[in-house]
Amino acid sequence: xxxxxxxxxxxxxxxxxxxxWLHSTGYDVLMIFVAINTVMYAALxxxxxxxxxxxxxxxxxxxxxxxxxxxxxxxxxxxx
Amino acid sequence: MRFQRLIGLVIMGVTGLAALLLWIGVSxxxxxxxxxxxxxxxxxxxxxxxTAAPPWPQLFIAVGVALLLALSVAVLERRIATRxxxxxNVDVTPLSPKVVMAATRGVFHGEVTVTVLVPAHNEEASLGxxxxxxWEQSVAPTRIVVVADNCTDRTVEVAHAHGAEVFxxxxxTHKKGGALNQALxxxxxxxxxxxxxxxxxxxxxxxxxxxxAAVRRLTHDRALMAVGGLFYGEPGHGLIGQFQRNExxxxxxxxxxxxGRVFVLTGTAxxxxxxxxxxxxxxxGSIIPGVQGDVYDTAxxxxxxxxxxxxxxxxxxxxxxDECTVVTELxxxxxxxxxxxxxxxxxxxxxxGAYGITxxxxxxxxxxxxxxxxxxxxxxxxVLILLMLLATDAWIWFPFWIGLGLVFMVERVVTVWxxxxxxxxxxxxxxxxxxxxxxxxxxxxxxxxxxxxxxxxAWKHIEHTSSGVLEEAEP
Numbered sequence: 001x002x003x004x005x006x007x008x009x010x011x012x013x014x015x016x017x018x019x020x021w022l023h024s025t026g027y028d029v030l031m032i033f034v035a036i037n038t039v040m041y042a043a044l045x046x047x048x049x050x051x052x053x054x055x056x057x058x059x060x061x062x063x064x065x066x067x068x069x070x071x072x073x074x075x076x077x078x079x080x
Numbered sequence: 081m082r083f084q085r086l087i088g089l090v091i092m093g094v095t096g097l098a099a100l101l102l103w104i105g106v107s108x109x110x111x112x113x114x115x116x117x118x119x120x121x122x123x124x125x126x127x128x129x130x131t132a133a134p135p136w137p138q139l140f141i142a143v144g145v146a147l148l149l150a151l152s153v154a155v156l157e158r159r160i161a162t163r164x165x166x167x168x169n170v171d172v173t174p175l176s177p178k179v180v181m182a183a184t185r186g187v188f189h190g191e192v193t194v195t196v197l198v199p200a201h202n203e204e205a206s207l208g209x210x211x212x213x214x215w216e217q218s219v220a221p222t223r224i225v226v227v228a229d230n231c232t233d234r235t236v237e238v239a240h241a242h243g244a245e246v247f248x249x250x251x252x253t254h255k256k257g258g259a260l261n262q263a264l265x266x267x268x269x270x271x272x273x274x275x276x277x278x279x280x281x282x283x284x285x286x287x288x289x290x291x292x293a294a295v296r297r298l299t300h301d302r303a304l305m306a307v308g309g310l311f312y313g314e315p316g317h318g319l320i321g322q323f324q325r326n327e328x329x330x331x332x333x334x335x336x337x338x339x340g341r342v343f344v345l346t347g348t349a350x351x352x353x354x355x356x357x358x359x360x361x362x363x364x365g366s367i368i369p370g371v372q373g374d375v376y377d378t379a380x381x382x383x384x385x386x387x388x389x390x391x392x393x394x395x396x397x398x399x400x401x402d403e404c405t406v407v408t409e410l411x412x413x414x415x416x417x418x419x420x421x422x423x424x425x426x427x428x429x430x431x432x433g434a435y436g437i438t439x440x441x442x443x444x445x446x447x448x449x450x451x452x453x454x455x456x457x458x459x460x461x462x463v464l465i466l467l468m469l470l471a472t473d474a475w476i477w478f479p480f481w482i483g484l485g486l487v488f489m490v491e492r493v494v495t496v497w498x499x500x501x502x503x504x505x506x507x508x509x510x511x512x513x514x515x516x517x518x519x520x521x522x523x524x525x526x527x528x529x530x531x532x533x534x535x536x537x538a539w540k541h542i543e544h545t546s547s548g549v550l551e552e553a554e555p
Contacts, residue, residue, distance in 0.1 A: 017471035027467065032106045034464045035134045035480070037457040040146035042484050045491035047150060052337035056158065068177075068301045070274055072186050076299050 087433030088528030095452035099460075109138070133480035153446045160439040161341070164395045172367070173395030174359050177303035184302050189273035192298045193222040194291055194351065196278045197263055198244070199256045200226050203282035204234040206409075211242035213285040219292040221278065225267070229259035256347075257376035257383040264357060264375045271354040274298070278351040283409045284311070286349060293403035294351050305356035305396035308342050308388075309349035309406040310335055317412050322506050323516045324410045324417070329499040332405075340399045343443075345391070347384030349406045360390050368393050369434045380434070382427025389431055392440040414519075421520060426527040433531075455521045462518065485510065 021027055067074030118128045133139075167173040168182075196214055200207055207226065214224055226239035229249045239246045247266060249259040260279060271277065276298060280286070286309070294307040310332045313325035335343065357375045364370035368390045370377035380386035391398060411417035432448055435441045492507035506512060529535075 017467065019471050019473060021467060021471045029103065029107050030460065030464055030467070031132065032109075032134045032138070033103050034457075034461050036102065036106065036138060036142045038461065038481075038484050039134070039139050039142040041457065042487045043143040043146040044150055045487055047147060049491050049494045054339065066181075068181065068303055070184075070189065070192065070299050070302045072188055 085433075085531055085534055087429050088531040091429070091448050091452040092455075092528055095449055095456060098453060099456040109135075127477055128474050129477040129479060131479060153443065157443045160442065164392075164440070165397065167395055174363070175305055175356055175391065175397075176395030177397050179395070180303045180305070180355065184273060190275070192274045192276060192295045194219075194276050194278050194295065195223040195225065195267065195271070196221045196280055197247075197260065197267070198224065198226045198239075198280050198282050199229060199259050199263075200231065200235050200239070200282040201229045201256070201259075202231050202233045202235060204238050206283045207235060207238045208242055209285055210280070210282050211239070211244055214280075214291075215243065216288065217286060217291040218289055219295050221291060222275075225263065226282075227259050227263040229256065254378035257374075257378040257380070260376050260383075261374045261378065264361075265373070268354055268358055268361075268375075273353070273355065274302075276351050276353055277357060278349065279347065280349045280406075281347060281408070284348040285407045287405040287407070290349070290404045290406065293401055297399065297401060298351070298353070301397075303397050304399065305353050306342070306345055306391060306398035307351045307404060308345040308398060308400040309404050310400050310402070311346055311348050311406045311408040313410045314407050317410050319506075319512075320412070320414065320417065321410045322502055323513070325499055326496045326503050326506060326513065328408075329496045329503060333495055333498070335400050336402055340401050342388065342398045342400050344385050345388045345398060345400075346406075348408045349404075350384070356391055356396055359394055360387065363390075363394060380427060380431055381423050382431065385424075385428055386431045386434075389435055389441060389444065393435065393438065418519075418523060421523045422527055422530075425520075425523050426531060429527055429531060451521075451524050454517070455524060458514070458518055458521055 069076040117131065118126055120126050134142075164173055165177055167176040168178045169176075170179050173179065198207070198210060203210075211224060211226075214221055224244040225247050226235065226244045227247050227249065228235050228239070229252055231248075236246050236248070247263045249262050252258040252262060254261070264277070267277065278291075278294075290309065297307055298304055312328045312332060313321065315321070317324075335341070360368070361373050361375045364374055364377065365372035370379070370390075375387070376383045377386050377390070388398075411420050428444070429448060432441055432444050437445065489508060489510055492510060492513060493504050496503040496507045
């Protein structure tokens with residue numbers, strides 16, 4: 001769409017739907033419905049950008065009670 | 081409780097209900113606000129802006145609900161994984177670490193070896209590069225067996241020329257899964273505890289350190305039942321290729337953030353301990369769906385996803401390490417991409433439906449519910465924009481929406497950062513990827529409709545010709 005008209009008002013030549021639609025309750029409900037959904041997705045987006053937290057690893061011990069190596073003497077454990 | 085054909089309607093029904101409840105909730109509140117204002121920028125430029133935004137309490141609730149849902153899914157998945165890990169019940173979780181450790185304690189079963197099975201249906205063009213990437217691994221496989229399934233081209237000769245053994249399927253009508261079942265029935269009886277089996281697509285190339293990293297992990301942890309590859313897209317194919325590459329970069333990032341906890345053991349390249357495959361075959365028809373004796377469930381459209389759920393259901397420990405990366409082919413056209421995704425989406429839904437609501441499928445249910453709700457959310461978003469564009473006669477700025485757009489832009493760019501500048505550039509523009517998401521939403525809806533109507537699913541196969549042209553054919 002190419003804006004027409006003077007520099008101070010970017011006006012589109014024609015509109016296909018009556019502008020009064022934008023002042024209806026239905027449109028307002030749709031807008032808030034979409035806004036709430038979008039905010040929910042935005043919150044998830046922020047969570048995705050931030051470093052992942054693994055709180056269970058803060059408290060669990062890292063030493064195993066027995067070797068899980070394929071070698072019964074656990075000789076591959078030192079390489080970990 | 082299993083769902084079969086109802087699965088799609090269940091997902092859409094639940095998510096539709098959630099959307100409807102939100103809609104009713106919004107309708108019940110006062111939505112009136114002061115409309116468009118105008119101001120002057122730089123002394124000459126008059127701009128219209130609309131400060132409309134939902135009331136703060138609603139926004140806080142929305143943020144809270146979203147984060148709570150995400151947290152619940154993560155915590156639930158973690159708790160279930162821990163429960164299975166600690167299980168000592170041989171009958172219900174025969175692959176759980178404690179059971180496997182008890183069965184293998186104190187005995188050295190030999191070094192870890194890797195036998196690679198490469199299922200191939202007319203793959204003469206790409207097979208050579210695949211086999212070369214295998215032999216060039218820093219730790220080479222012990223054996224490579226090409227599973228030639230109803231081939232009419234030179235697949236068998238190419239396999240021999242590249243030093244691979246060939247297993248030819250006999251009267252197989254169940255495509256890849258059926259061919260692999262035959263090969264595994266022949267191979268598995270001779271495999272020792274640590275003689276692992278890798279299944280790898282003929283159109284995939286492993287990165288050099290893949291096998292070394294996998295063997296190291298399988299050596300350190302005898303309870304580890306499978307190692308899955310992290311795939312990323314090959315170069316090329318223009319914009320449609322970039323969309324897919326971005327998707328794969330994001331998927332890889334998610335898996336790394338999950339510390340390699342597997343979501344799907346990809347069919348493109350995954351390694352299994354024989355115990356895992358034998359146990360799945362024995363459990364089919366009783367604990368898990370399928371035909372007893374089959375490793376792969378040939379009724380599943382996405383046999384790798386199904387096998388992952390099967391292994392998880394039996395308590396198996398598995399990982400997709402950062403070092404185990406593979407390059408996979410991309411779909412070159414919208415038509416081939418549509419067919420690939422329809423098969424994946426439908427397969428994923430059918431797998432979830434076949435297993436029903438179980439602890440180990442809850443994460444997959446959450447994913448499907450998320451996808452279902454996404455259809456409503458994105459469609460309503462596009463409807464809103466369309467209405468606004470068609471009914472407005474002036475360009476109006478919405479600070480609230482611009483703010484949200486910036487948040488998405490940051491997320492889109494950060495999550496594909498590893499993909500390079502082309503990936504970041506595409507992500508920064510936001511809308512093309514939104515349309516791509518909408519394309520995937522349409523695939524989702526088509527999958528739901530097809531399942532609900534009981535339509536036969538087509539398993540399209542991409543033929544590689546020696547000229548490098550990809551053609552779609554019914555196998």
